[in-house]
Amino acid sequence: MNQNILCPACHQLNAPQTRFCRLCSHDLILNNLGPRYFLTRLIKLREQGAIFEGRDEAGRVYLIKELLDRFRNANERAAALARFQAEVDMLRRLNHPQIPRFHASFDDQGRYYLVLDFIKGEALAELVAREGPLPEAQVLAWATQLCAVLAYLHDQELIYGAMQPTNVLLEAATGNLKLIDFSHATVFQPNVRVSQRGTRGYMPPEQYRGLTTKQSDIYALGATLHHLLSGRPPDPASFAFAPLRTLVPTIAPQSEALVARALELQQAQRFQSIGELRAALVAAQAARAQPAPPPAPVASAQPTPAPAPVAPLPAPISRPPPAPPPLHTPPSTKTFYVTVRVVSLLAVCMFAFLIAFPERFFTYNPPSPPLPRTATPLPGPDTRPIVMHTISYDLILSVDPTLLPYETLHERFELAFAARVRVDYACCDPPMFVQPVFTQGPIVFSAADEITLYIATLEATVPLRGENIPTPP
Structure with missing residues (x-):
């Protein structure tokens, strides 16, 4: 009070x-x-x-x-x-x-x-931005909780439509997850097109077309799990996700497979229900918890059987020893003359070679000194501190208002803001995805026959690495 x-x-x-x-x-x-x-x-x-x-x-x-x-x-x-x-x-x-x-x-x-x-806690987006890839066992346990609340919504024919780490709070008192921001939730109406709403990178292709389904929530949950396990937010300009084990090799193959299936572009190839995804999560958790099989027992050595007794051999028959061979056999005359001719021919060839190429035998070439070896240092871990830096820009965009819906205008400004952050703060490793808020506008700055200029002020708190963070104008 x-x-x-x-x-x-x-x-x-x-x-x-x-x-x-x-x-x-x-x-x-x-x-x-x-x-x-x-x-x-x-x-x-x-x-x-x-x-x-x-x-x-x-x-x-x-x-x-x-x-x-x-x-x-x-x-x-x-x-x-x-x-x-x-x-x-x-x-x-x-x-x-x-x-x-x-x-x-x-x-x-x-x-x-x-x-x-009021939920006292921290968004999972803040947690992964600060700590990087989160432990696999913890993420799988959280995914099971998120499946429970999505199943509750789907049973009432509701589609959440905004699953992402920003909208999931980790409650400080209980350690449980809370789902917030239901501004994008809709009642499921098959084959009924609605306005496109959601966050780029976490939206599946059908949601861009306004045909959101229950499988759309499964895709968004897969994108959320990929972000938490890899530490990398999705690319808002594409639907490409790198295989998890290429980013974090310690992730189990079962976990990589279920996230990849949730992120299938075709709805028919994804999990067909949240219950099916939850069953895959339970199986992946059980596979991680199962201990490694013990080594196979080594068979004990069997005693070697004693050899059977051998019957004595009959006494040998005595014979007189053969005559010893002669100590030296003189070579024949033909062999002697052939040997002399071969040796003489070799001597003549060697003498001619020495006269023709004396430098090959009488020139001394000292060995070259060895080249110095320089050790190439390996890059160490980035020890720069992570600072949550608030960035604000006044941006002006020129658009054709007759072809651009109002919500798309907001997205154009958000993409321009993120691109400006990546250029101005490239030295500080800004994240690829930045979700700003509009503190003012968009409002009309100047209007012509075909082109209208809009101005808006956007602001975001972005994790940056470094101590002397620049402040571009």
């Missing part, structure tokens, strides 16, 4: 028990008709809303999600409000220990709010 209160309009901190903001005079109480809530900390700011930590009048802590009524036209406003209300209706009826509980929803002075359990 002694916490400072955050203004919903200007985000200025105010003293406890204050009714109106000291800076902009905005009402600090949310939902005056009750139950009443207060914002205490900004967690994430977006273009059309934000996520806060808040409390009620009794001091209980909640997560409060806000949607701002900042839309450029009536169609955009109606679509955003419909998605927000669908998320409210969905969370209101969900009851699972791995999903934050719904508490309230209301609108307050042009802002729409959703109140949920």
Whole structure:
């Protein structure tokens, strides 16, 4: 109750028990008709809303999600409000220990709010960014938990649509996983095309076409497991995933195989249900836990049987010894003359060779000194510290508004932000995938007949290696 209160309009901190903001005079109480809530900390700011930590009048802590009524036209406003209300209706009826509980929803002075359990913990994306590839046994155990909550959603014909390490929290108190952000969840309608929503790299091909199915959640879970086991986020520009054992050779073949099957591009080749994937996970865990077979016993040496007695040989018949051979046999005359001719011929050839090539026998060539050997040092481990660095850019993009949907405009800005980070901070090993938030815009900067310039401010907290991190303009 002694916490400072955050203004919903200007985000200025105010003293406890204050009714109106000291800076902009905005009402600090949310939902005056009750139950009443207060914002205490900004967690994430977006273009059309934000996520806060808040409390009620009794001091209980909640997560409060806000949607701002900042839309450029009536169609955009109606679509955003419909998605927000669908998320409210969905969370209101969900009851699972791995999903934050719904508490309230209301609108307050042009802002729409959703109140949920506040989960104290860390996102798996932060954990893998800090520690690199995570232990295989732990990841398989987490995957079993995620299968349980996805199976619960699929039994109610709901598709989560946003499985990725950013949306999975590791609760500090229990060590269990919690699934957050149901803004992309939809009711499964076979062969019905919906708007494309999700995160590039974790989305399967059919989700790009707006035909999300239950197998789409299986693909996203496979991409999440690949990220956790390898320490490498997926490439948002392709569907290619390197075999896990080429990145981390200690991973078991069963684990590599089940992740590869979950990431099949064709839905028919993936696991056909979360239950089938969970069975493969249980088998992979059992294979890892099974001890190595003991060595085969060595057969004991058998005693060697004693040889049978041999009958005595009959006494030899005595014969007179043969006459000894002569001590020296003189060579014949023909052999002697042939030998003399061969030796004479060889001597003449040798003498002629010495006269023709004297340098081959009488020139001294000292041996060349050996070349110095220099040891090539092996690269050691990168000991530079990892620093979570906040990066913000003002970006301008030129697009054809008649051909570019509003959601695709956001994705263009996100890709441009990630590319700029990789160039400006190349010395500090930035991650290949960066998920920024919009702190302002996109808004129209300049408009012509066919091309419109949009400007937006994006911000992200990125893990970088090094002590003297540059600050590009």
